[in-house]
Amino acid sequence: MGSHSGTYTSPPQRAVFKGLLFDFDGTLGDSTDAVVKHWHLIGKEIGVDPNVILQTSHGRRSIDVLKILSPEKANWEYIKHMEGLLPKNYGADVVEIPGARDLLDAVVTADVPWAIVTSGTTPLVTGWLDVLKLPIPEHLVVAEDVENGKPDPECYLMGKEKLGLSDKQGEVLVLEDSPAGIAAGKAAGCKVLAVVTSHTVEQVLAAKPDWIVKDLKSVKVVRHSGAGVELEILDALRMD
Structure with missing residues (x-):
């Protein structure tokens, strides 16, 4: 530490x-393991290195992260949909x-x-x-x-x-x-x-x-x- x-x-x-x-x-x-997997998928989708996203995303809203990295995705409909998938897809994590x-x-x-x-x-x-x-x-x-x-x-x-x-x-x-x-x-x-x-x-x-x-x-x-x-x-x- x-x-x-x-x-x-x-x-x-x-x-x-x-x-x-x-x-x-x-x-x-x-939910760290789930979030890492999640942002790797999103990173591929938006063409941004997921490690760059993960360096600044913890404790921050997805919409604030995407406003910077992919403004066209920074809307609540998209974010609520993609965040809603995390517990469904990565519940074991x-x-x-x-x-x-x-x-x-x-x-x-x-x-x-x-x-x-x-x-x-x-x-x-x-x-x-x-x-x-x-x-x-x-x-x-x-x-x-x-x-x-x-x-x-x-x-x-x-x-x-x-x-x-x-x-x-x-x-x-x-x-x-x-x-x-x-x-x-x-x-x-x-x-x-x-x-x-x-x-x-x-x-x-x-x-x-x-x-x-x-x-x-x-x-x-x-x-x-x-x-x-x-x-x-x-x-x-x-x-x-």
Whole structure:
């Protein structure tokens, strides 16, 4: 993961939030293998080296990638169709991030307000949730809902609004993996917990999240009350 001097040894910390906003890819599920295969096919179709696409596509909307590389394909009809094929064609290539299922089950059981805020389209995220048999939230914010994708904060501001939590600074926790998503969450006035699943520790650190953990096994629901949901964060990165 690079030359950072930190270790995942911070003592347990507790924090209370009114609601939780989860990114999907890299945070709840890892569809890297599927996405690589997908962009190789798209790259051939549009005549662009797929490795060039993959260098910049993670955490970003397909429409924003294609606006640069193949503007004629940058429309929602095409993108929703091609993203909808990923879970159908590559369902065996997606895996859940460690701890994601237990955390979501605890969130649902405790009736914590939550939503998924993703750079993917509706067919993509609902397809992956169905493949993995993970809980589907009442609220989704997807690529086609916003004018500007991450790192713009629009998506997380919309997520807060859907939960009815758009006022107080830091009352909502964003769970993210990509620097673009971390930046979006911070700009939206949220606290951000980052998982080191898709980027180096240095890249995650540079985005300045509030906590960094290896995966979601480090996040536990303690209780949910009128004050909000109390989370315990274990084994966060501590810089020496």
